[in-house]
Amino acid sequence: MGSKGQPVRVEETAVQVAVRVRPLLPKEVLHGQQTCVHIEPDQQGLTLGTNRHFHFQDVLDKACSQETVYSRCVQPLLEAFFQGFNVTVVAYGQTGSGKTYTIGEASICESAVFTYSCSMSIFVVASISEDEQGIIPRAMAEIFKLVDENDLIDYTIRVSYLEVYKEEFRDLLEVQTSSKDILIREDDKGSVAFLFLIKVIRVTD
Numbered sequence: 080m081g082s083k084g085q086p087v088r089v090e091e092t093a094v095q096v097a098v099r100v101r102p103l104l105p106k107e108v109l110h111g112q113q114t115c116v117h118i119e120p121d122q123q124g125l126t127l128g129t130n131r132h133f134h135f136q137d138v139l140d141k142a143c144s145q146e147t148v149y150s151r152c153v154q155p156l157l158e159a160f161f162q163g164f165n166v167t168v169v170a171y172g173q174t175g176s177g178k179t180y181t182i183g184e185a186s187i188c189e190s191a192v193f194t195y196s197c198s199m200s201i202f203v204v205a206s207i208s209e210d211e212q213g214i215i216p217r218a219m220a221e222i223f224k225l226v227d228e229n230d231l232i233d234y235t236i237r238v239s240y241l242e243v244y245k246e247e248f249r250d251l252l253e254v255q256t257s258s259k260d261i262l263i264r265e266d267d268k269g270s271v272a273f274l275f276l277i278k279v280i281r282v283t284d
């Protein structure tokens with residue numbers, strides 16, 4: 080609520096929170112577990128149990144596809160991103176709640192696995208079906224598409240992919256890098272910088 084008790088309009092808030100409710104997993108159904116959240120018809124309210132009500136900018140139910148999550152929660156941010164604003168998407172939740180599924184990949188789709196043979200070697204490249212792709216592959220594809228469509232501006236794209244797990248770092252673009260070789264420093268502007276984190280750079284011409 081605003082300072083005078085007025086509701087704050089979504090576009091006025093710097094931080095927006097959306098909740099995604101995942102479906103029960105087969106093993107949960109097998110164990111007779113049941114959904115304990117109820118989503119209000121306006122898709123902004125959620126009731127936990129019978130009497131604990133919460134309000135968010137968006138609530139996505141178990142039937143929402145990866146595409147819907149992306150188009151409702153992330154795609155609108157790309158416009159601001161291309162205007163030079165910083166944009167951050169954070170997935171937060173208890174273990175098994177669906178962060179990895181939502182933000183990154185989803186299950187590996189066997190029909191999308193293909194093989195490429197070259198001389199004596201066979202490389203197997205596993206991919207995920209487009210429908211199942213999470214936020215990162217969708218956002219990356221759209222960013223590169225928008226860059227390609229704009230001939231008037233030169234863009235430089237830098238990408239780093241860092242996992243922090245139990246206080247250990249892993250550079251997911253260069254997994255051989257030891258955790259102790261990845262250093263966190265604060266630069267002279269007060270920004271956090273990771274040293275020795277691989278960046279893939281693409282400059283358009």
Ligand SMILES: Nc1ncnc2c1ncn2[C@@H]1O[C@H](COP(=O)(O)OP(=O)(O)OP(=O)(O)O)[C@@H](O)[C@H]1O
Binds near residue numbers: 172175178185
């Ligand atoms: N929306 C969804 N639809 C179908 N399955 C889902 C959905 N969200 C998550 N799952 C499944 O639920 C399981 C747990 O999800 P996931 O691994 O993404 O959780 P997590 O929050 O990343 O957990 P952790 O913090 O332990 O890494 C996985 O089997 C995943 O495929």
